[in-house]
Amino acid sequence: MPTAEKTLDEILTLAAAHFKVPREKLSPDGDFFKTLGIDSLQTLDLLTKLENHFRVELPDYELQGVSDFRTLAEKIQARL
Amino acid sequence: MLDLQKYTCLGAVLRDALERFGSETCLIEADRDREKVRLTYSDFKEISLPLARALEDAEFDAGDRAAILMTNQSKWLISAYAIFYSGGVLVPLDYKLTAAEQLQLLEHSKAKVLVVEYHLWRAIMQAPEFHNIKTKLVLVTEAPLGADLAGGFRWEDFKRKGAPDFVMRQREDVACIVYSSGTGGRPKGCVLTHENYLEQCRALTAWYPFWPGVRYLSILPTNHAIDFMVGFIGPFVCGACVVHLRTLRPEFVRDAFVRYRITYVALVPMILKNLERGLRAKFDELPGWKRAILNRMIGLNKMLTGGKARVKLSRALLPQVHRAFGGELLALITGGAFMEPSAMQFFYDLGIPVVNGYGLTEAGTALTLNDLKPFRADTVGKPLPGVELRVLSPNEEGIGEIAARSKTVMSHYLDDAEMTLETIVDGWLLTGDLGRFDESGHLQLFGRKKNMIVTEGGKNIYPEDIETVFDGLPVKEYCVFAANYVWPQKELGREMLVIALRLEQNQRFDSTLLGEMATRNRRLPDFKRVGGYVIWERDFPRTASMKIKRQALAEELGKTVERGAVVKL
Numbered sequence: 278m279p280t281a282e283k284t285l286d287e288i289l290t291l292a293a294a295h296f297k298v299p300r301e302k303l304s305p306d307g308d309f310f311k312t313l314g315i316d317s318l319q320t321l322d323l324l325t326k327l328e329n330h331f332r333v334e335l336p337d338y339e340l341q342g343v344s345d346f347r348t349l350a351e352k353i354q355a356r357l
Numbered sequence: 358m359l360d361l362q363k364y365t366c367l368g369a370v371l372r373d374a375l376e377r378f379g380s381e382t383c384l385i386e387a388d389r390d391r392e393k394v395r396l397t398y399s400d401f402k403e404i405s406l407p408l409a410r411a412l413e414d415a416e417f418d419a420g421d422r423a424a425i426l427m428t429n430q431s432k433w434l435i436s437a438y439a440i441f442y443s444g445g446v447l448v449p450l451d452y453k454l455t456a457a458e459q460l461q462l463l464e465h466s467k468a469k470v471l472v473v474e475y476h477l478w479r480a481i482m483q484a485p486e487f488h489n490i491k492t493k494l495v496l497v498t499e500a501p502l503g504a505d506l507a508g509g510f511r512w513e514d515f516k517r518k519g520a521p522d523f524v525m526r527q528r529e530d531v532a533c534i535v536y537s538s539g540t541g542g543r544p545k546g547c548v549l550t551h552e553n554y555l556e557q558c559r560a561l562t563a564w565y566p567f568w569p570g571v572r573y574l575s576i577l578p579t580n581h582a583i584d585f586m587v588g589f590i591g592p593f594v595c596g597a598c599v600v601h602l603r604t605l606r607p608e609f610v611r612d613a614f615v616r617y618r619i620t621y622v623a624l625v626p627m628i629l630k631n632l633e634r635g636l637r638a639k640f641d642e643l644p645g646w647k648r649a650i651l652n653r654m655i656g657l658n659k660m661l662t663g664g665k666a667r668v669k670l671s672r673a674l675l676p677q678v679h680r681a682f683g684g685e686l687l688a689l690i691t692g693g694a695f696m697e698p699s700a701m702q703f704f705y706d707l708g709i710p711v712v713n714g715y716g717l718t719e720a721g722t723a724l725t726l727n728d729l730k731p732f733r734a735d736t737v738g739k740p741l742p743g744v745e746l747r748v749l750s751p752n753e754e755g756i757g758e759i760a761a762r763s764k765t766v767m768s769h770y771l772d773d774a775e776m777t778l779e780t781i782v783d784g785w786l787l788t789g790d791l792g793r794f795d796e797s798g799h800l801q802l803f804g805r806k807k808n809m810i811v812t813e814g815g816k817n818i819y820p821e822d823i824e825t826v827f828d829g830l831p832v833k834e835y836c837v838f839a840a841n842y843v844w845p846q847k848e849l850g851r852e853m854l855v856i857a858l859r860l861e862q863n864q865r866f867d868s869t870l871l872g873e874m875a876t877r878n879r880r881l882p883d884f885k886r887v888g889g890y891v892i893w894e895r896d897f898p899r900t901a902s903m904k905i906k907r908q909a910l911a912e913e914l915g916k917t918v919e920r921g922a923v924v925k926l
Contacts, residue, residue: 308875310883316813317883318631321606337604338428338476341453344883 278357284331285350291330292346295323305347327353358566358595361559366526366551368441370594375402378596381569386431388603390612394431398596401435407516409439412470414517415494419444419524422534423470424463424492425580426450426477429601432498432512433579434589436472444524445470447533448546449580452477453816453882456484462536465544466771468492472512475500482507528552534771535582537718538809538819546771547718556764557721558590560741564726565621565688565712567595572685574600574613574622581815583623583693586722607631614683623690625815629700629711636678636707651675659706666729671708678707688712692723693815695802695852698734705732713737715800719786721765725800736799737792746800747785748793755793756803756847760785808842808907810852812884820854823885826877827856831870834859834897836905837887843911844920853888855923857914859897866892871926878926889923 279287285305293300296313303312309320320340327349328334333356343349359377364370375383379399386394396404417423423440425447427433440447448466450459452474459481463471471492473481478497481487487507495509502511526532532551536544567573575588592599600617602609610628613619624632640648658674661667668687672679679686689704692714701711715737716723724746727738740746744763751757766786769777780787789807792800809819820837827835840855856874860866878886893914898906 308879316627316631318605318607318627321604322608325606325608336476337606338452342882344879 281354284354285347288327288346288350291326292323295326306345308344309346310344333357358562361555364555365528367532367554369525371438371441374593378569381596382598384431384599386601389609405435405438406521409442410517410519410521411515412439412443413521417443417445417470420446422446422448422466422468424448424450424466424468426452426459426473428452428603429575429579430603431601442523444526446531449535451580456480457486460484460486460490462544463492466534466546470494472496474498526551535718538817538822547767548769548771549767553721553765554590556743557586558594560743562591563742564728567592567597569596571597571620572600572617573597574619576602576605576610577623582718582722587623618683618685620685620687621690625693626696627813629691633700633703655706658708664731666710666732668708675708692716694811694813701734717788719767720761724761733799736801739798756791758806759788759790759792761788803847804841804845808839810839810854814884816884818885823881826880832858833861836897836910838911843915856887856890857893858890859893874926887926889925891918891923
């Protein structure tokens with residue numbers, strides 16, 4: 278099982294590729310809605326990609342209230 | 358469809374629908390690409406009556422209130438029917454609120470029963486306010502066997518044998534209490550009668566009928582007035598089928614259109630935009646020659662459907678586009694928030710009509726709807742049958758506050774006579790929205806008179822409701838406004854919340870304060886967040902009881918500070 282830090286790092290890399298932004302623009306604790314100017318549906322789109330990558334399944338409600346990559350990584354890590 | 362004029366309550370009309378359309382499919386529930394439930398009207402009856410009987414045995418009586426707190430799924434509708442069958446009053450609660458907010462509304466509604474999904478119930482049980490819960494009977498769906506439910510029962514086990522007694526209600530009796538907002542201290546519980554719903558359903562189906570074989574994709578929350586009507590009552594009284602999708606993942610939404618050959622779907626702007634983005638991306642991937650052919654066919658479709666929607670012709674001209682939506686889509690229904698005309702036009706040009714409407718919870722569901730004769734992306738349509746609208750105190754351009762009179766207008770706000778008197782005057786509902794009618798009788802909206810915003814996801818956000826998150830902010834005083842309330846726009850859209858700050862004497866606005874504001878802001882769900890701040894140099898005007906005079910402050914701010922001075926948060 279990857280470490281929590283590695284999971285977070287992979288998520289940041291995948292998110293940067295998905296939203297076509299430089300990796301360094303994304304921070305673990307920043308508000309991704311604000312940084313990326315995205316809405317909750319676009320976040321769900323990313324989540325599907327992350328699920329396929331990590332081979333886990335998260336219900337939509339797990340993402341409710343999540344607005345930073347670190348919390349998102351914790352939710353994924355808990356299911357690995 | 359059933360003749361709604363003959364009925365006095367939702368329970369009776371639904372009961373007859375279950376008999377009349379017995380072998381038709383009424384409900385499909387899918388999670389991602391997995392179908393979990395498929396029920397005929399007869400199956401629905403078989404499942405719901407034992408629940409109604411168990412409610413009866415639990416002394417759930419006529420007029421008692423039962424709240425439902427669930428995402429879109431079959432048990433939502435089954436529970437709602439059992440509640441109506443028992444003569445109860447349904448309180449649909451928003452599953453996207455925080456547990457504390459849900460508990461607040463539960464208490465305000467005095468619900469005797471709560472039907473709730475397990476993951477939401479777990480969050481509620483962990484809330485500090487949980488020990489105050491007064492709801493006597495809690496039914497938890499999908500709870501694992503042996504899970505600690507804090508006295509609640511598993512929904513799946515809560516059933517009794519034997520036929521329950523049907524409890525008839527009259528048209529003037531309360532059917533639902535629907536909260537349009539007000540979690541911050543003054544809940545706005547719209548009390549809607551059986552007559553409100555029956556008349557709303559009659560008006561909507563007069564223009565857009567359902568019939569057996571129609572499949573409606575339910576992705577707006579069923580607690581929302583639109584989905585409750587067009588994703589439950591409307592389809593059921595016509596023998597149509599509701600398809601629940603337990604995810605909003607765009608790829609599965611797109612897949613559901615095809616898998617279930619969807620006929621109608623109601624959307625908010627955020628979802629429509631997402632579909633548009635997906636289509637545009639696909640168009641961009643086409644090789645140049647294919648793109649040129651597509652553009653030509655779109656041009657031809659525009660020319661042939663400009664005066665009137667011709668879906669069959671459009672399907673023949675643009676088969677790939679229509680196949681991507683299942684091939685049987687008749688229209689996208691939009692409402693609940695401002696819709697960009699360009700997004701609606703994009704779909705119409707592809708031969709997919711967008712039926713835009715306008716309404717508010719206080720008026721049932723919809724007051725106006727586009728009749729597609731012809732399609733108009735620049736208006737919210739014409740008043741539905743039985744709806745009277747007028748423009749109050751119009752200015753020189755004919756723009757004024759829209760007032761509505763209709764059998765669909767709510768009875769009152771729950772336990773708030775003062776707000777009811779301010780909102781319903783001489784039988785007219787004051788909507789707080791500004792608009793005018795054009796020469797063809799279409800309503801055009803131009804902004805709001807009220808201090809609130811509606812998000813792209815269709816959520817009404819009132820500044821007073823989110824101010825508590827800034828309690829204790831180290832400033833002298835603060836107040837949150839809808840930007841368009843302070844700086845009126847002659848359009849909808851560009852809506853955001855702004856916090857006005859009055860600093861202490863000699864206090865400087867620094868990064869610590871900014872960080873504190875940002876941290877607090879992030880405690881709010883993303884759609885409720887404040888978008889910017891403005892510093893105000895004077896003390897806020899206050900009433901004798903020291904309440905901020907919001908309107909006076911907004912007027913002063915609007916006159917003294919330009920909208921451009923708002924700094925993004």
